[in-house]
Each structure stands twice: as structure tokens, then as C-alpha cells.
Amino acid sequence: MERTFTMIKPDGVKKALVGEIVKRYQDAGLQLVALKLTRLSRDKAEELYSVHQGKPFYMELVDFITSGPVAPMVIEGDNAVSRVRDIMGATNPKDADKGTIRGDFAEEVSENIVHGADSVESANREIPIFFNDDELVG
Secondary structure, eight states: OEEEEEEEOHHHHHTTOHHHHHHHHHHTTOEEEEEOOBOOOHHHHHHHTGGGTTSTTHHHHHHHHTSSOBEEEEEEETTHHHHHHHHHOOSSGGGSOTTSHHHHHOOBTTBOSEEEOSSHHHHHHHHHHHOOGGGOOO
């Protein structure tokens, strides 16, 4: 059983997609371990995106993710990292297949509805930014 981190970004929350996105993960047989609606502080946003610090798009990421409420969650299942990423679709919505979250709902790469950990190591770093152990069920 593998755990991963994913988060509905401000554009996805604004478009009222939280339920639809959770349903897609659950319909794929993945289990929801934690979910909340919150607004990220700048410090937490910078910690989340620290791997991109120094890149030209870093400040744009931080500014966007702090612009409105987000819905961070922990998902569990066999090969959860790769399965969640498949359900999300390509980072650039123009490259994302129809039937994926980004292919169906995103319009541009800078506001692409969801974030997802790209590895178990990333998930293990990202989950504690948002959740304490006692908040995780399952």
C-alpha cells in the first residue's frame, strides 16, 4: 500500500471541482486518507515548492497557490503515486488526455487544477507540510 499527496489548487476549488476530483480518485479504487480545505501561508507554499526555488516560475507558483483556498489530501492504494498522476493528466493541459482532470478542466499550465507528488519521496516530504500523523485515517 502506497501513500501519495495531491492537492486541488485555487482554480479547482473556485470551479467547484473538489467533489468531482475526489470521486475520480475513489472511482479508480484509491482510498482517501485525509482531506481538508485551507488557505496556504506563504511559508507553507514556499516549503511545498522548495524544489523549484531559483527557477523562473517559482514565484508564480507561490503567488498562485496562496491566491485562494486549496484542498490538500492524502491518497492510498497500490501504486498510488503513478495512478494519481495518470488521473491528473499531463502538467500542460494542452498535452493532457481527455478524461484526465487536467484534460477535462484545466486551461493553462500555470493554473492546472491539481498538484500531485511525483514520487514516494516527494509524497513523504509533502504530506507533513499539511497533515499531522493523527489526521491520517486508515
